[in-house]
Amino acid sequence: MTRRKPIVGMSLKMYHNSLKKAADFAESINQLVGEEEEIEQFLFPGMGTLYPVSLKLKNSLIGFGSQNIAPAANGAYTGEFSIESLVDMGGSYVEIGHSERRSLFHESDEMIADKVQLTIENGLMPVLCIGEPKETTDFEWIKSFLENQLSMDLKNIAKEKLETVIIAYEPVWAIGAANAASAEHVAKIHTLIRESLSNLFGTETAEKIRIIYGGSVSKDNVSAIVSNENVDGVFVGRFGHDPKNYQAIVESVKTIKK
Numbered sequence: 001m002t003r004r005k006p007i008v009g010m011s012l013k014m015y016h017n018s019l020k021k022a023a024d025f026a027e028s029i030n031q032l033v034g035e036e037e038e039i040e041q042f043l044f045p046g047m048g049t050l051y052p053v054s055l056k057l058k059n060s061l062i063g064f065g066s067q068n069i070a071p072a073a074n075g076a077y078t079g080e081f082s083i084e085s086l087v088d089m090g091g092s093y094v095e096i097g098h099s100e101r102r103s104l105f106h107e108s109d110e111m112i113a114d115k116v117q118l119t120i121e122n123g124l125m126p127v128l129c130i131g132e133p134k135e136t137t138d139f140e141w142i143k144s145f146l147e148n149q150l151s152m153d154l155k156n157i158a159k160e161k162l163e164t165v166i167i168a169y170e171p172v173w174a175i176g177a178a179n180a181a182s183a184e185h186v187a188k189i190h191t192l193i194r195e196s197l198s199n200l201f202g203t204e205t206a207e208k209i210r211i212i213y214g215g216s217v218s219k220d221n222v223s224a225i226v227s228n229e230n231v232d233g234v235f236v237g238r239f240g241h242d243p244k245n246y247q248a249i250v251e252s253v254k255t256i257k258k
């Protein structure tokens with residue numbers, strides 16, 4: 001069986017907005033878990049704080065990236081953020097297609113596909129967010145919804161590049177909620193996502209792609225969530241915005257996945 005390196009990623013969304021607060025946060029997690037080799041980690045700070053955070057994480061094992069990029073590398077895209085700037089800062093990851101981008105900023109799957117392609121062309125890793133909009137136990141429906149998102153969002157990617165894509169399964173109804181989706185739900189859906197990846201791109205490729213779960217992950221629920229073999233890690237939001245909680249999440253994933 002393919003060994004996939006476990007992941008803990010985190011987004012600060014638009015919460016830590018002063019340059020000092022974001023940089024201090026990056027420094028704290030770097031001190032706590034910045035030498036952790038067994039877990040791949042990355043941080044997506046708010047866009048305006050990316051540069052000071054990049055300086056703090058420059059020599060760290062914790063990677064960083066942007067929460068969005070423009071669908072083109074440069075040009076007449078007023079108000080957008082270019083991947084060229086991210087590359088210049090030393091970033092390695094790009095978050096693409098988060099449900100807040102899809103719903104609040106009307107990002108289409110076509111635009112998301114362009115962003116995934118641009119990220120790969122620049123040698124960075126896309127963290128592609130997918131997820132069903134409503135809570136249901138109709139797993140066939142969820143599977144076809146997610147498979148459709150995967151086929152549209154990854155349509156431009158050559159097979160040999162697909163293993164650099166990280167899929168973040170984020171059921172929209174579990175984002176910003178009191179509780180995460182149940183560990184059973186997450187295990188079931190991650191297994192279905194891997195089946196879909198296998199249908200779309202072949203089993204060998206599907207086995208290499210990391211699938212992480214996001215949506216109200218906390219230090220209390222993370223161990224149960226990552227205990228299934230198809231769950232390769234977590235994508236953390238609010239409940240990791242305290243460095244000690246973030247550290248606890250990283251340590252739990254390490255314990256479960258060792």
Ligand code: PGA
Nearest residue numbers: 175176214215216237238
């Ligand atoms: P949350 O955010 O953990 O605060 O729900 C997760 C996400 O949106 O990625």
